[in-house]
Amino acid sequence: xxxxxxxxKNTFHHEKTGAGRRGMELEKEINMTNDWYLNxxxxxxxxxxxxxxxxKVDYPMRSAAKITEAYFKLxxxxxxxxxxRGKYIDFEAKECALRTSFPIKSIHAHQMVHLEAVTRHGGIxxxxxxxxxxxxxxxxxxxxxxxxxxxxxxxSIPYAWFTEHGILIPYxxxxxxxxxxxxxxxxxxxxVNE
Numbered sequence: 001x002x003x004x005x006x007x008x009k010n011t012f013h014h015e016k017t018g019a020g021r022r023g024m025e026l027e028k029e030i031n032m033t034n035d036w037y038l039n040x041x042x043x044x045x046x047x048x049x050x051x052x053x054x055x056k057v058d059y060p061m062r063s064a065a066k067i068t069e070a071y072f073k074l075x076x077x078x079x080x081x082x083x084x085r086g087k088y089i090d091f092e093a094k095e096c097a098l099r100t101s102f103p104i105k106s107i108h109a110h111q112m113v114h115l116e117a118v119t120r121h122g123g124i125x126x127x128x129x130x131x132x133x134x135x136x137x138x139x140x141x142x143x144x145x146x147x148x149x150x151x152x153x154x155x156s157i158p159y160a161w162f163t164e165h166g167i168l169i170p171y172x173x174x175x176x177x178x179x180x181x182x183x184x185x186x187x188x189x190x191x192v193n194e
Contacts, residue, residue: 029176045082138166
């Protein structure tokens, strides 16, 4: 953390967030990283919009409309998708405030089924999990997480499992969540090293 002479505090990384904003900081950083990938013509990966059914709108003024009631149309699949090096890429991103484990209920069953289908059809599928307490962000292949969830008989995944099966994504200022470096190592290793 850096303190400026005017008394303001600034962190070069992300600040801790409350339950109501959980996931927003990670999402913001992934979006920044994806914008950098797009601007550098490295990949085209975007956040998927969540389909919403608007039920009620208030018009306090003619020029302003305020949505006061809306519902999700369908359960969403995952957060992000796109294309990288000619391959379809699809992933979910989650933040976790717990120190010792990641609640399995944080990822819905239909999301796991979707990631499994993407893998089965030759796409690249993974999950990015940030442990906010330790300020660590991991990338885990979707199928490793799917298999663990199917066989673990637990309601959470231990933090130690992520350190063993996940890959730590290092933070950088320009690309806060540079996950494609890890995707290269996991899925394109033979072509990267040529």
